[in-house]
Amino acid sequence: MKRVTAALAALLLATTAGCSRRGPNASESAANGAAPPEITISAASQQEAEIAALPATTHSVPLVISAVGALTMNEQRTEHIGVVFPGTVTRIFANVGDHVRAGQVLAYMHSHDLHDAVAAYQSASAEVERADRQAEYARTVRDRYRKLYEIQYASREEMERSDLDYQSALAGVQKAAAEFRAARAHLAGMLQVPERGLERLDIDSDAMPIKTPRDGVVIARMITPGMALQPGSETFTVSDLSSLWMIASVSEKDIHSVRVGEQVAVRVRAYPNTAFSGQVDQIGPRLDPTTRTLSVRIVVPNPDGRLRPDMFGTAEIAEGGTRDAIFVRDVAVQDLNGNPVVFVRHGSATFEARPVELGPRRDGMVEIRAGLKPGETVVNDGAFVVKSQFLIRSLSQE
Secondary structure (H helix, E strand, O other): OOHHHHHHHHHHHHHHHHHEEEHHHHHHHHHOOOOOOEEEHHHHHHHHOOOOOOOEEEEEEEEEEEEEEEEEOOOOEEEEEEEOOEEEEEEEEEOOOOOOOOOEEEEEEHHHHHHHHHHHHHHHHHHHHHHHHHHHHHHHHHHHHHHHHHHHOOOOOHHHHHHHHHHHHHHHHHHHHHHHHHHHHHHHHHHHHHHHHHHHHHOOOOOOEEEEOOOOEEEOOOOOOOEEOOOOOOEEEEOOEEEEEEEEEEEEHHHOOOOOOOOEEEEEOOOOOEEEEEEEEEEEEOOOOOOOOOEEEEEEOOOOOOOOOOEEEEEEEEEEEEEEEEEEEHHHHEEEEOEEEEEEEEEEOOEEEEOOEEEEEEEEEEEEEEEEOOOOOOOEOHHHHHHHHHHHHHHHHO
């Protein structure tokens, strides 16, 4: 910081000795209050400010289709959690932004249906016990009559009747067991626990849990305590954000170059120097009649969680072939009066503020799509100092 301040001070002192205004539009720029199109900075001032310039380079880059779009949740990894029974929300444990694990209770609700299910389960359990006792008694009676029949103290008819009673009792056991299994499955489903786990629960509780079936982040919460819910009511949206979708709009003229499974470079405004890898997952079935674009769904892995739903970005889809592009270091691009510019050096001391059109950024370089020719010498180190000098000259002309 001290070095930059000293450099600016040196340049300011050199304004009369080492700097002059050039160019046919200089007087017009001064009248408009804009920075002059060209300035001269002496060699000594350049050395003091550590200003360095390098030629713009040309690189071969793949031909790509650029399509704007927005990131959204991967619906294949998103759960819209609803309820299938009516009830009233009693307690809530999760809020938007919380990270949750599969099986975690997000809220509880009170439901009369749960009371009925608990009663049916308990009744079925009691019936199984009664049927078992009845069958055991019928077996004992049958065995006794068989022995009595063998020693001729009971008739054949009595023995057969006891055997029939036993078979009837066994049928009652099977029926009770089937009803118990149905009641247990229904209750386990309401409480969202394995059937074998019912024995470890307080099944007299009137609290029905609302759980998440997957790991993820709570994206939305639609309920509040005391809210009455009906079957089908949505309560939470939980999404695994380690994978997102990008819905990109591809121009009609470029549709022929897009294929399912094709690799895509996704760039978002939040991270302009980073290309996130993606893959075309689906090509929309219908063209938008207004914009003449087709929606393309791209799966974008997001293991570090830097990407967020609703971020805007650009998808670069390989078209095949290459083109020559001009690149400069990203530090060479400065914002001057709200426009991106680079400072082109003419000769050894003259600097021109050249408006440019920017392309993608990658690996510390930025593509210049318009405004610069290959080989032109552009300020890299010290570009901010040159920008400051342009602003100083602009103020001195007011």
